Amino acid sequence: MKNHLALALAALVISTTCCKGLDDITIAPTRKKLEEEKARTGSSKSAKSRQIVYTVKVTSRSFKELQNVTVKYNIYYEDNELGSKSDGDVKTIAGSQSFPSLLNNKPVEFDTKSVELTTAALDGGWYFTNGGKSIAKDKVVGLWFRAYDAEGKQIGEYVNPSTVTKKQKWKE
Numbered sequence: 001m002k003n004h005l006a007l008a009l010a011a012l013v014i015s016t017t018c019c020k021g022l023d024d025i026t027i028a029p030t031r032k033k034l035e036e037e038k039a040r041t042g043s044s045k046s047a048k049s050r051q052i053v054y055t056v057k058v059t060s061r062s063f064k065e066l067q068n069v070t071v072k073y074n075i076y077y078e079d080n081e082l083g084s085k086s087d088g089d090v091k092t093i094a095g096s097q098s099f100p101s102l103l104n105n106k107p108v109e110f111d112t113k114s115v116e117l118t119t120a121a122l123d124g125g126w127y128f129t130n131g132g133k134s135i136a137k138d139k140v141v142g143l144w145f146r147a148y149d150a151e152g153k154q155i156g157e158y159v160n161p162s163t164v165t166k167k168q169k170w171k172e
Helices: 002-018
Strands: 025-040 045-060 066-079 089-102 108-111 115-122 135-137 139-148 154-160
Touching (some): 025 066, 025 139, 045 089, 066 115, 066 154, 089 108
Antiparallel strands (some): 025 045, 045 108, 066 089, 115 135
């Protein structure tokens, strides 16, 4: 019984030490649409283009004031082409935002760079002879944020969906 308790306590100490610091910051992005345009691109095609950004709320959970915090991010989106047979290419928009000081439980916000997503479609009754897509819709496939302190040590992370870290590469 004592051995099991000692092993459980040791596992708890190890698990809390290995990830120490990654919960000093919480990152909460919210999607916001900026503008939207609709257009006819030909006699049988229509397109809709929309600009989106993410408003990101960064909150310190540390008991002390954090100095010179930098939040870096990657937004991954799939760029699909009308008439293509293959899946779209995944592209990345990277950026960062620095904060001179973060106080405990005093959130700060910033907006990411904008992402342009388009939807193109053929009118009803039209099709591509090669069997390509008659509707092509761009979409965001993942968000990845990392927070760093003044020494460059990672102190927070947000990933959605969790598979982004396996499917995509982090870009500075």
